[in-house]
Amino acid sequence: MNATADELKARSERVWRETLAIHRRAPETRLASSLSSVEIFVALYYGGVLAFDAARPLAEERDRCVISKGHGSICMYPILADLGYFKVEELQRVCKSGSFLGGIPDPVIPGYETVNGSLGHGLGVATGMALGLKRKGSASQVFVVAGDGELHEGANWEAIMFAAQHGLDNLHLIVDDNRISMLGHTDDIVSHGDLAARLTAFGWTCEHVDGHDAGAVRDALLSQKSHSSGRPTALIARTIKGRGVPGLADAPLAHIMNPKPEVIDGLLGNAS
Amino acid sequence: MTMKPLAMRDAFLERLWRAMQDDPKLFIVSADFGSPVLDKIRADHADRFVNVGIAEQNLINVSAGLALEGYTVFAYAIAPFITMRCYEQTRVSLALLSEIRPMNVNLVGVGAGYSYVVSGPTHQCYEDITLMRAMPNMRVLSPSDHVSAAALFDACVASRGPKYLRFDAQVLPVVYDAGAPSAEHGFYVHRRGERVCLVATGYMLHTARAAAARLAAEDGLDVGVIDLFDLTRFSAEGLARELAAYRGVVTLEEGFRGRGGLDALLLDFVASHGTRQEVLNLGVEGGYRFELGTRQELHEQVGIGPEAVLRRIRAFVASRLPT
Numbered sequence: 001m002n003a004t005a006d007e008l009k010a011r012s013e014r015v016w017r018e019t020l021a022i023h024r025r026a027p028e029t030r031l032a033s034s035l036s037s038v039e040i041f042v043a044l045y046y047g048g049v050l051a052f053d054a055a056r057p058l059a060e061e062r063d064r065c066v067i068s069k070g071h072g073s074i075c076m077y078p079i080l081a082d083l084g085y086f087k088v089e090e091l092q093r094v095c096k097s098g099s100f101l102g103g104i105p106d107p108v109i110p111g112y113e114t115v116n117g118s119l120g121h122g123l124g125v126a127t128g129m130a131l132g133l134k135r136k137g138s139a140s141q142v143f144v145v146a147g148d149g150e151l152h153e154g155a156n157w158e159a160i161m162f163a164a165q166h167g168l169d170n171l172h173l174i175v176d177d178n179r180i181s182m183l184g185h186t187d188d189i190v191s192h193g194d195l196a197a198r199l200t201a202f203g204w205t206c207e208h209v210d211g212h213d214a215g216a217v218r219d220a221l222l223s224q225k226s227h228s229s230g231r232p233t234a235l236i237a238r239t240i241k242g243r244g245v246p247g248l249a250d251a252p253l254a255h256i257m258n259p260k261p262e263v264i265d266g267l268l269g270n271a272s
Numbered sequence: 273m274t275m276k277p278l279a280m281r282d283a284f285l286e287r288l289w290r291a292m293q294d295d296p297k298l299f300i301v302s303a304d305f306g307s308p309v310l311d312k313i314r315a316d317h318a319d320r321f322v323n324v325g326i327a328e329q330n331l332i333n334v335s336a337g338l339a340l341e342g343y344t345v346f347a348y349a350i351a352p353f354i355t356m357r358c359y360e361q362t363r364v365s366l367a368l369l370s371e372i373r374p375m376n377v378n379l380v381g382v383g384a385g386y387s388y389v390v391s392g393p394t395h396q397c398y399e400d401i402t403l404m405r406a407m408p409n410m411r412v413l414s415p416s417d418h419v420s421a422a423a424l425f426d427a428c429v430a431s432r433g434p435k436y437l438r439f440d441a442q443v444l445p446v447v448y449d450a451g452a453p454s455a456e457h458g459f460y461v462h463r464r465g466e467r468v469c470l471v472a473t474g475y476m477l478h479t480a481r482a483a484a485a486r487l488a489a490e491d492g493l494d495v496g497v498i499d500l501f502d503l504t505r506f507s508a509e510g511l512a513r514e515l516a517a518y519r520g521v522v523t524l525e526e527g528f529r530g531r532g533g534l535d536a537l538l539l540d541f542v543a544s545h546g547t548r549q550e551v552l553n554l555g556v557e558g559g560y561r562f563e564l565g566t567r568q569e570l571h572e573q574v575g576i577g578p579e580a581v582l583r584r585i586r587a588f589v590a591s592r593l594p595t
Contacts, residue, residue: 058373107372113340115368118360124330125365128337135299135319136341155361158330166322 003046005215012042012214016244017268018078018091024264026095028103032242032254033072033147036178039214040145040237044174045079047218049225050143054084057110063140064129066113068122069147069176071104076111085110120153122146123173127159130171130232141170141225149181152190157202163232164203171232172224173204176211178241184252199234211237275419275449280439281348281382283418285309287425288346292317298429299338303331303349305382310348328353332361332379339375344429350388351381351397351438355404366434367407378428379436384414384474385526387441389567393560397438401473401503401525402532404436411435412503416477417444420460420501423452440475442567447477453499458506461514462497467593468520468585469496473503473534476524476554476576483581493589503537512545520550520593522585526576529555552588554581 003011015038023031044050050063067073074094081088086100086109093099100108104117114125126144133140150156163171175195179186186192196206209220217237224233241255242248245267248259264270285300286309292298299320300313314321320343324330328349335347347354355362366377381400388395404412413435415421421439428435453460462477463484472480477499487493496518500506515521521542525534535553542549557575571577575584 107369114336115364115372118364121333121361121364124333124361125337125340127330128334128339129341130337131322131334132299132338132341132343138341155329155333158324158327159333162324162327162330162334 002048008039008042008047008214008218011046012039015042015075015078019075020245020264020268022074022077022091022094023258024261024268025092026103027258028095029074030071030103030255031074031245031259032248032257033069033176033178034074035243035245036211036239036241037069037072037145037176038075038243039212039217040174040176041073041076041079042214043217043221044143045083047214047221049218049221051140054080054111057085060138061140064113064126064142066116066122066126066129066142066144067105068116068144069119069150070116072147072176073105073145076105077101080109080111119147119150120155123156124159127163127168127171130163130168131166133170134168141172143172143174143221145174145176147181148175148177148179148192148195149186151175151192151195152181160199160202160204167230168232169228169230172221173232173234174221175234175236176239177236178239180241180250180252180254182255196234196236203231204234205229205231206234206236208236208238211239212243275446277443277446278418279307279443280415280418280421281307281380282309283422284380284425284437284439285313287422289313289316291425291429292320295344295429296320297342297344298346299343300346300348301331301335301338303328303353305349328357329361332358333365335377336365336369336375339377340373344376346378346380346428348380350395351383351400352395354379354381355397355400355436359403362434363407367409370433371409374432375434376429376432377434379434380439381436382439383441384438385440386567386570387475389442389570390564392562398527398556399531400436400438401527401534402536405503405532405537407434409433411505413437413501414474414503415439415501416474416499417447419446419448419452420499424455427455438474444475444478447481447499453501455502456507457510458500458502459511460499460501462499463494464517465494465496467493467495467518468522468589469498469515469518470522470524470585471498471500471534471538472524473500475526479571479576479578479581480524482578483585486582487585491586495585500534503534508541508545511541512547515542515547515549518549520552520588522552522554522588524554524576524581527555528559529553529557529575550588550592552584554584
């Protein structure tokens with residue numbers, strides 16, 4: 001599991017392509033927010049950050065990965081399939097009748113912990129898990145991937161205060177900071193200002209990272225995981241919504257835009 | 273010997289406090305809401321108590337997370353807040369998630385109906401039966417005294433899935449001094465009678481019993497009285513059998529009438545079981561009010577006080593259930 005930064009980069013490139021391919025077959029999936037989080041999930045699952053066992057998705061000794069930005073995590077489908085949570089062939093059936101791989105992931109998918117179609121729920125539930133693990137004396141840790149947009153939901157801040165109060169240093173928030181929600185740039189809607197300063201003021205340990213440098217994300221997460229600071233940690237991963245897709249990347253309405261099939265085919269090098 | 277009445281919450285939490293001594297999986301989460309017995313739990317089981325503060329959304333989320341880690345969780349707050357402030361947290365991370373992952377979270381809400389008498393409509397709770405029953409896997413339990421409230425504890429521990437217990441905030445007279453009703457049936461027959469059966473839940477069981485006693489004494493009419501304390505998983509077969517003896521059914525609830533509460537439950541039940549009774553629904557009429565008064569005065573104003581109930585049952589019997 002000691003992948004090099006180059007290996008993580010190559011893996012990220014593959015996941016990016018597979019995510020595009022899934023969206024090509026299932027345009028109901030949210031593409032832009034699933035491309036901003038590729039390297040975050042690659043670092044978690046291929047970088048030796050998370051302890052997991054694909055054959056036993058709910059094994060007691062696993063680290064918990066709560067994917068709060070549910071619909072912006074379609075890139076997890078190829079990752080979970082590759083790791084053996086389910087058969088790779090399932091990727092052909094996303095959004096098809098009878099498939100468990102929907103337009104928005106639910107925990108009927110092996111590897112998903114919680115229900116996160118509705119935003120702003122993951123961090124609070126993860127906080128309860130982190131408290132439970134501490135009280136059980138478990139060494140397992142809890143990672144939460146949330147979008148910056150969903151931090152507008154006030155329940156997150158109830159959880160942020162609670163986690164600091166209880167010194168939940170087994171709780172690690174990763175913010176996919178793509179700075180765009182449905183109708184535009186979050187700075188133009190309700191700005192988080194200096195999010196790191198806010199989280200620090202709330203009692204968290206906070207770092208920034210380039211969210212598209214999987215090696216750097218991995219290094220930061222491993223460092224946060226191994227240091228018991230008595231504080232919950234946040235990693236603010238600056239990302240680009242719709243990264244790598246011309247016309248989509250960083251577009252204010254990227255969340256609801258679907259690139260044309262021929263654009264995806266061009267990017268994937270498919271013969272048309 | 274008459275039993276000393278207790279607050280429902282204290283009787284229930286006393287069971288929890290005792291059980292926590294032997295069962296390390298029991299956990300209680302409060303949204304900054306207490307009780308004398310909770311003080312004992314805080315002192316004796318500090319490692320399995322947590323106060324999230326005035327933060328009901330986080331109350332539900334933290335409870336869900338603890339339940340996912342294997343704890344049997346009791347989430348404790350004021351009834352309108354634990355039901356309505358955090359409805360989507362309950363829907364997403366309790367109702368939906370428990371369909372996929374094993375969880376046991378019990379929402380304990382104190383302040384059913386008008387029981388916070390002088391606190392006004394923010395603290396009173398007349399919508400909870402409707403809202404909580406709207407989630408098809410939510411078990412809704414509505415006891416009428418501290419004995420029946422405490423008796424629900426074992427059922428809460430033994431069965432998974434989300435549950436909502438609506439407790440009265442006042443100390444109510446003991447109804448079940450001869451022993452608690454079986455949680456399994458979900459209802460209890462207090463008296464059998466003729467022509468009409470009163471089906472009540474929570475505080476209104478007391479009103480129903482008093483009305484039945486007066487109808488017997490003053491009108492020579494023996495009516496049935498049933499306490500429907502499980503508003504979701506009662507024995508349908510058993511209830512249909514009980515109701516078969518009557519031509520009329522009266523529902524009594526401390527919730528808005530005609531808005532999907534006990535009244536809707538019984539109308540649907542009668543329709544779908546083909547028992548064809550005439551039905552009178554008694555519930556809160558006229559919407560939100562800010563007047564101060566005793567609980568009885570408030571009840572009379574909205575049509576569910578002892579006198580209003582008696583008057584309306586008499587009119588119902590005379591007009592729709594002639595001999």
